[in-house]
Amino acid sequence: MRTEVVGAGGARIGVRVEGNEAAPAIVFVHGWAQSAKAWDRQFADPELRRRFRMVALDLRGHGASDVPAGGYDDPETWAGDLAAVLGLAGEPAVVVGWSYGGLVIADYLRVRGTAGLAGIVLVGAITEIGRGRAGGRVGPAMRGALPDALSADLDVALPALTGLARGMAARELPGPTAQSLLGASLAVPPSVRGALFRREVDSAEVLAAVDVPTLVLHGTEDAVVDVTAGEYAAGKIPGCATRWWEGVGHLPFVEAASEFDATLLRFAGERATGA
Template sequence: MRVRGGSGPARPARVTRMTIREVESSDGTPIVYRVTGDPAHRPLVLLHGWAQSSRCWGEAVLDELARTHRVIAVDLRGHGYSGAPETGYDESKLWAADVQAVLDAEGAHGAVLLGWSYGGLVICDYLATHGTDRVAGIVLVGAITSIGRGEKGGKVGAAMRAAVPDAMSEDAATAIRALGAFGTALTGPGEGKGVAAQALFGTSLCTPPRVRAAMFARTVRNDELLRGLDTPVLVLHGTADSVVDVSAAEHAASLLPNATTSFWEGTDHGPFVEDPQRFAAEVTRFAGSL
């Protein structure tokens, strides 16, 4: 391939060099994660959302974040290449153990934990069990911090309400219709999002239906945890989020003593898909301020 109008070979696009690793959690579940970036840089641990995987972030975002961080992108239990045990999805201590196992395996200290959607709840699981000794900062992206009927920190939007409970069905046609109702919620509207939309949709279908269902079969309130958290937190949320209502972010921000907010006007549930450069820049700026 040559540069158009030039005589020399084109410079190849930068490609994320990554290592795929596996660690065993406290109950024996294998947790798979991807690592990229300079080992000397601050660890940035990415925890994806419900029915997604470590691939959800996209290579452009991983490339940018890896310039200044050691990026550790985790497949949550039951997702991606991690193990999918039959039970345990309602146990906060197991979710916490998964994160701790990764941090231990990587010798990670002073880490920034970034959770998208359900990943925010997993961060709270970790903090409730292990505290903040190894955490320098937290980023909540379109995240829930509590779960259960009436929990303000877990209020879902119209797209999520429309998908449940059929999105948990073992019947393929039923699940496809329900997950398809998300529409552009994960990518935002606009041209050029088709490939990302198909990838995210495919990942949702690849997540076992029993896992999709079990992750909502618990009630956890973390309001007191947030009130006592003095670690810096960036709350980043789209005002048009149709999966996790923006009020969940406003609620978390009202409780956190050391919160910075970034509300993206008109953005749906996947800000890192809608504007990868802005997302990476805001996360990098926040982490650099710690």
């Protein structure tokens, strides 16, 4: 089912909802220049669907959401959008942030703390952004794509975004999957792709204040977000658990979907039972 909520500043935020309506929620937050479709394999997992209400938003400027002119550099904006989705999902919820989605979660924490959160899962995620920020360190695939991936000139942006899509996995992706990733990136206006990078964010104190169970998952071969960004977040968050996937890139929920789903089931199940 597709629906929408009203986020910060009145922006309509597209939301995908499936699974068990009476169950605790898992809220999925995708990465830069992607969409809720990134979580297709999780939404198709029968056990996840049976045990949880599955909710995935399209970030503002992405997918089916509105494309406001501004707000992309404001933590209050991202916190307001995520809060609106959590209100639809039902609180407390486990929130899963992939790539830039980790920074969106950090913005929520910065503004609202852990209110409404049962647990946090960071997947190949950044939690900071800006030159020299350890929690935002990127890998060669992202460095190679910038700044051309932000260009409004298709002849410039297309090769960069194609290379980034190819560089997301440690091994070659099936053609339809790679094209879906590329298509999602091209569907995001260049102005939005650029706006998400025009930020300077330090999250050390925010991460240190997290008081709900947190799990950091990262592929050791991630060429988009360097594994040290995951290590940084894990080192700041009190009691944080970690899982490093050998030979996996930026898409553990695709490259190692069965293991990822089993790990998420266990983590979210423990939060649902209060373990």
